[in-house]
Amino acid sequence: MKLIALEREIPGASAEEFQPLLVDEARRVWELQQSGAVREIYFHAEQHTAVIVLECAHREEARSLLATLPLVHAGLIGFELIPLAAYDGFARLFAGPVDGVQTDG
Numbered sequence: 001m002k003l004i005a006l007e008r009e010i011p012g013a014s015a016e017e018f019q020p021l022l023v024d025e026a027r028r029v030w031e032l033q034q035s036g037a038v039r040e041i042y043f044h045a046e047q048h049t050a051v052i053v054l055e056c057a058h059r060e061e062a063r064s065l066l067a068t069l070p071l072v073h074a075g076l077i078g079f080e081l082i083p084l085a086a087y088d089g090f091a092r093l094f095a096g097p098v099d100g101v102q103t104d105g
Contacts, residue, residue, distance in 0.1 A: 002039075004053055005080070052079075
């Protein structure tokens with residue numbers, strides 16, 4: 001299952017609390033990427049929060065993996081998980097006419 005994880009900073013956390021954990025955070029993300037669980041990772045260009053594409057068996061596996069991140073473990077960030085499904089809209093290109101809709105060449 002492919003999921004997108006959107007980082008949410010916990011209100012009240014200070015920049016000073018993040019600093020000592022950032023190297024360990026990068027190391028853990030690297031480990032998760034090497035294991036295949038993290039497929040892609042980005043920063044939101046305007047908010048500088050992480051956007052992670054994960055490949056996991058289910059949502060709970062994704063939650064468990066994200067919980068191993070030092071910033072999550074320290075209670076400084078959390079994640080919103082969005083499960084993805086394959087886009088099936090291209091099937092419309094090959095389907096017959098839809099009731100009431102006429103298609104012209």
